[in-house]
Structure formats: structure tokens, C-alpha cells
Amino acid sequence: MTSPDERSQSIHVLVVDDEALARRNLTLLLRKDPDIASIIECSSGLEAIEEIRRSRPDLVFLDVQMPECDGFDVFEILGADMPETVIFVTAYDAYALRAFEAGALDYLLKPFDDARFHRALARAKEKLARYAPTQRRSISRIAVKSRNQTLFLDVSDIDWIEAASYYACIHIGAATHILRRTLQELEQDLDARTFARIHRSIIVNLDRVRGLELQDGGEYEVVLNSGERLRLSRRYRKRIQERLGELAGGR
Structure with a gap:
């Protein structure tokens, strides 16, 4: 054995x-x-x-x-x-x-x-x-109420998430879904190996990141595969660069 x-x-x-x-x-x-x-x-x-x-x-x-x-x-x-x-x-x-x-x-x-x-x-x-008592657990689907229906979103389809007071705006392609949860609460349920905070109000799916682009003012933007550009806070810059470097290296 x-x-x-x-x-x-x-x-x-x-x-x-x-x-x-x-x-x-x-x-x-x-x-x-x-x-x-x-x-x-x-x-x-x-x-x-x-x-x-x-x-x-x-x-x-x-x-x-x-x-x-x-x-x-x-x-x-x-x-x-x-x-x-x-x-x-x-x-x-x-x-x-x-x-x-x-x-x-x-x-x-x-x-x-x-x-x-x-x-x-x-x-x-x-x-x-x-x-180790338990394995790291993360959600695979999110239930979002929209009008008279409930949508079940696959977490892997999420491009990025934006904080809006006590709500979270979940962006999937051209669609935006509103979830009545704070960004901090939602972050605890997401797989930290795939999702990362790039700003105090933004979380991105690292699998959707095309690259980082340096702007004239010395700040960086995170460029997604969709072409969406998101501000990268200096506070999270080093961590994101390291995470993306790990992904590029096959980790």
C-alpha cells in the first residue's frame, strides 16, 4: 500500500x-x-x-x-x-x-x-x-438572479469581476451579470490559482490574460484576450507578474 x-x-x-x-x-x-x-x-x-x-x-x-x-x-x-x-x-x-x-x-x-x-x-x-484536514475547495458555478430566472454561470467562463459597492459585476464576454455579494466575499470562493486581484476593486481570470502593457505614465494595464484593458494597481503588480510568469512556465 x-x-x-x-x-x-x-x-x-x-x-x-x-x-x-x-x-x-x-x-x-x-x-x-x-x-x-x-x-x-x-x-x-x-x-x-x-x-x-x-x-x-x-x-x-x-x-x-x-x-x-x-x-x-x-x-x-x-x-x-x-x-x-x-x-x-x-x-x-x-x-x-x-x-x-x-x-x-x-x-x-x-x-x-x-x-x-x-x-x-x-x-x-x-x-x-x-x-491536511481538507483539500482547498472552490466553487465551479455561480447562481445569479436575473429578472424572473436564475442563471448558473460556469466560473471558468468568467473574464473579470468588478466591485460595485455591495455588489459584484461579473463579466463574461460582452455580458455583465450582477451578483449581490461583495468582491471580498466572492474572492474567498474562487480558486486562488486561477483568479487574482489586480486592483482593490478588480479580480481577473488569469487564463484570460493576454499580457501586461506599460503606459506612458509608468502604470501597467492588464490586457485580456477579449481586448479589454484593466488597470493594474502598483500594490498588486509584482504579485501578478510572478503569477503570470508561473503560468508561462507551465506551473
Whole structure:
């Protein structure tokens, strides 16, 4: 019988470190593992808090020392929302005991070699396989009331979604459907691997994105396959560029 840790997994990873080189080293190692479905990078604790709440990663590699909000702050602020599988990464061994008391699965001390990294990843994969209570669930259809009928929209057909106060405007081709739900509520039900926020009031289906276009003023627009152009907020620019890069690389 195949043991849980030997089964094929689809693991979504978040790498948090304020040093770009440190993030890159971890990302390169993770990309070699076929069980890693996606990798998102964050350069600060505050950014990590927002990303964890949004995409709910399976595994987090978390730096301890970061300005403004360190790894322990991330644990404290998120509380029960913190993923159960976290590996601390730091250049200082003085934090090891505190890390395990906080609930970390492992503690990677920089600089670590490939063998040490793979042992930590293997432990994480085993825990995820054995103890993950549920798989990430996302809706496949949305019910929208229109006049005297109810329409069932396939989520995969959605091009983009726009906030309108307490409503969400769902755009599918030339049609627009109004749903009485906030954008934030709807975002929680959508598959974070396919849908991403590009502005505080806009979510796009990444499968519908043709590319990013730089404008004269230095701002970017997201260009959809339909020709629709949507403003890309600076706040989400780096994340979207990374996500689209993953898709282009076949992840």
C-alpha cells in the first residue's frame, strides 16, 4: 500500500523573506520538486499576512528577521489563520526554541545545503499528506438572479469581476451579470490559482490574460484576450507578474 507521503501531492507554497537572493534560492529548489504546484513570494511580513489570508497556502517558508513585521509577528497577527505547516528560515540559531514553541515544523539555518532543505521539505510533505484536514475547495458555478430566472454561470467562463459597492459585476464576454455579494466575499470562493486581484476593486481570470502593457505614465494595464484593458494597481503588480510568469512556465 502506498504511504501518504508517497502519494502525488499538489502543494502551494509561500516564500517570505526580505532578501531577494534568499527567496530566489528557495524558489529554485522548490521548482525542482514535481509536487510543488505553485510558488508565491513575499518580501515582507505585512505582505505575507495579506497573501496568506487571500490564497491560504499549504506550506510557508518564513524568514524570522524582517523589518516592521518579523516572522513571529506574522504568527501572532494571523493566529488561527496561520497555515499549520511552516518552516522558519533564518541566519540566527537563537530563535530556534521560540520557533518550535510557536508551532513551526522545522527550522532552516542559513546557509543550508540542498540535503538539509530536502529533509525539511520531506517532513512538510509528509505532514500535509497525513494531516491536511481538507483539500482547498472552490466553487465551479455561480447562481445569479436575473429578472424572473436564475442563471448558473460556469466560473471558468468568467473574464473579470468588478466591485460595485455591495455588489459584484461579473463579466463574461460582452455580458455583465450582477451578483449581490461583495468582491471580498466572492474572492474567498474562487480558486486562488486561477483568479487574482489586480486592483482593490478588480479580480481577473488569469487564463484570460493576454499580457501586461506599460503606459506612458509608468502604470501597467492588464490586457485580456477579449481586448479589454484593466488597470493594474502598483500594490498588486509584482504579485501578478510572478503569477503570470508561473503560468508561462507551465506551473
